[in-house]
Amino acid sequence: MISGSGRGIKTPVIVLNEKAYVESVGKKGVGLAQICEEVAAQHNVSIAICPQQVELAKIASQVQIPCFAQHVDPVEPGSQTGFVTLESVKEAGAVGSLVNHSEHRLKIADIDFIVSRAASLNLLTIVCTNNIAVSKAIAELKPYAIAVEPPELIGTGRAVSKVDPAIVEDTVKEVKRIAKHCVVLCGAGVTNGEDVRAAIELGADGVLLASGVVKAKDQRAALVDLVSGLE
Numbered sequence: 001m002i003s004g005s006g007r008g009i010k011t012p013v014i015v016l017n018e019k020a021y022v023e024s025v026g027k028k029g030v031g032l033a034q035i036c037e038e039v040a041a042q043h044n045v046s047i048a049i050c051p052q053q054v055e056l057a058k059i060a061s062q063v064q065i066p067c068f069a070q071h072v073d074p075v076e077p078g079s080q081t082g083f084v085t086l087e088s089v090k091e092a093g094a095v096g097s098l099v100n101h102s103e104h105r106l107k108i109a110d111i112d113f114i115v116s117r118a119a120s121l122n123l124l125t126i127v128c129t130n131n132i133a134v135s136k137a138i139a140e141l142k143p144y145a146i147a148v149e150p151p152e153l154i155g156t157g158r159a160v161s162k163v164d165p166a167i168v169e170d171t172v173k174e175v176k177r178i179a180k181h182c183v184v185l186c187g188a189g190v191t192n193g194e195d196v197r198a199a200i201e202l203g204a205d206g207v208l209l210a211s212g213v214v215k216a217k218d219q220r221a222a223l224v225d226l227v228s229g230l231e
């Protein structure tokens with residue numbers, strides 16, 4: 001398994017998925033990435049971002065914090081049209097990719113292909129899961145990280161670490177039993193420092209979030225509040 005530390009990621013980590021929000025397109029996406037970079041440096045915390053696919057290469061060339069693709073397709077380079085390969089995200093400057101986000105699900109065989117090909121390319125995979133059973137199955141594939149996110153809490157502002165602490169605690173326990181070094185994140189509804197602190201207290205290595213920062217009126221203030229949960 002590849003370690004995050006070699007790729008500039010230490011735990012605990014905040015991973016910001018910028019999704020396809022209008023607030024993360026073009027110049028706004030670059031601005032948001034720069035805010036993340038500044039807050040990470042000022043507070044000495046680890047923040048990674050997942051820019052929109054089209055913005056990935058540009059943003060990765062403009063900030064020093066780790067960038068992940070939001071998705072990759074389970075295909076080899078070659079005669080493929082409209083797909084995103086691991087090789088292309090690596091060339092774009094990403095350190096890895098989200099995989100199997102609940103808004104972009106994949107079959108388990110495809111996840112297996114991506115996790116093992118990514119490892120051979122020295123890319124990190126953060127595989128999203130929806131429950132403990134799926135987390136256990138994915139742990140067998142030995143990705144860099146698993147991010148458990150109950151889909152019904154996504155975008156609600158009701159944090160998984162507060163609303164469903166058991167799924168966080170049990171996912172950590174079960175995943176680490178299978179893959180001791182696998183980073184375990186939790187996400188869905190995470191909005192403030194208290195949510196982050198609760199996640200860390202439950203044993204998570206960090207959080208994966210989106211709307212709490214991307215859609216915030218003051219993105220910098222939202223991020224500073226979030227990182228207070230790590231301090």
Ligand code: G3P
Pocket residue numbers: 017101149153154155156157187188189190208209210211212
């Ligand atoms: O990838 C993060 C995610 O699905 C959670 O979204 O908006 O609830 O933080 P959000």
